[in-house]
Amino acid sequence: MTIENISVNKSFGGWHKQYTHQSESLNCAMRFAIYLPPQASNGQKVPVLYWLSGLTCTDENFMQKAGVQAIAAELGIAIVAPDTSPRGEDVADDDGYDLGQGAGFYVNATQAPWSRHYQMYDYVVNELPRLIESMFPVSDKRSIAGHSMGGHGALVIAMRNAASYQSVSAFSPISNPVNCPWGKKALTAYLGRDTNNWAEYDASLLMRKATEFVPALVDQGEGDNFLVEQLKPEMLQAAAKASGYPLTLNMHDGYDHSYYFIASFIEQHMRFHASHLRD
Numbered sequence: 001m002t003i004e005n006i007s008v009n010k011s012f013g014g015w016h017k018q019y020t021h022q023s024e025s026l027n028c029a030m031r032f033a034i035y036l037p038p039q040a041s042n043g044q045k046v047p048v049l050y051w052l053s054g055l056t057c058t059d060e061n062f063m064q065k066a067g068v069q070a071i072a073a074e075l076g077i078a079i080v081a082p083d084t085s086p087r088g089e090d091v092a093d094d095d096g097y098d099l100g101q102g103a104g105f106y107v108n109a110t111q112a113p114w115s116r117h118y119q120m121y122d123y124v125v126n127e128l129p130r131l132i133e134s135m136f137p138v139s140d141k142r143s144i145a146g147h148s149m150g151g152h153g154a155l156v157i158a159m160r161n162a163a164s165y166q167s168v169s170a171f172s173p174i175s176n177p178v179n180c181p182w183g184k185k186a187l188t189a190y191l192g193r194d195t196n197n198w199a200e201y202d203a204s205l206l207m208r209k210a211t212e213f214v215p216a217l218v219d220q221g222e223g224d225n226f227l228v229e230q231l232k233p234e235m236l237q238a239a240a241k242a243s244g245y246p247l248t249l250n251m252h253d254g255y256d257h258s259y260y261f262i263a264s265f266i267e268q269h270m271r272f273h274a275s276h277l278r279d
Ligand SMILES: N[C@@H](CCC(=O)N[C@@H](CS)C(=O)NCC(=O)O)C(=O)O
Pocket: 053, 054, 055, 056, 057, 061, 065, 097, 147, 148, 149, 257, 258, 259
């Protein structure tokens, strides 16, 4: 396994670094970013929060806009942010911003032409943590979080791999993708028309039947343009009620879908994860 460092920036006493590597699951070169807090330079193995971004994003949006480094440095938590899809000239793409490159939806595609590269579920669940835990001074204590499409990814991945994550959080997640335009478009393309094959990638359906629980925190702005048609947090809330899932859903007056919202509440999410990563 080789990785190539492409940038290094000191931040709050720790280091923000970007790397590229040849991904086995995605069958192409991938980029990810890691923030290593100061504690990681002192011989300590630190826990990791994986961050999954939303539509149109790369590894950079969260690291540049959320203001997470100060609190990650205080709490001694590393942050890993992968890109949101496979990339490259020979990787299938679509003209829409909500399908193809920048829109991998954290699924394992089964349909041509997507299945050759679009295996983001495997990449995030298996390949990336293996790589991170073998190459960096981190422990195997993991939490996962994300925004919008990445909030969907984080919730699905945590619920399907409950033993691997201490906690999960999401900003403005696509909560019920089988039932909204973004989700229907992507799941049809990546998984085919048989909706039975979509259920394993739907946070609300998974939460409703869950028997193993990963503590979950979700924040949602009430001024979010995508709230009613695409995000549907009420479906997640109803599912949590049905299964007794430990979900805290906070609605916030006036906040929209942007990183201004994420930056406003990222400290609370980091403290939530820190309390579970310490257990
Ligand atoms: N481009 C789309 C929406 C894309 C969008 O809002 N992307 C969110 C995630 S779903 C994002 O994080 N964008 C990048 C950013 O704000 O840095 C539109 O304008 O309708």
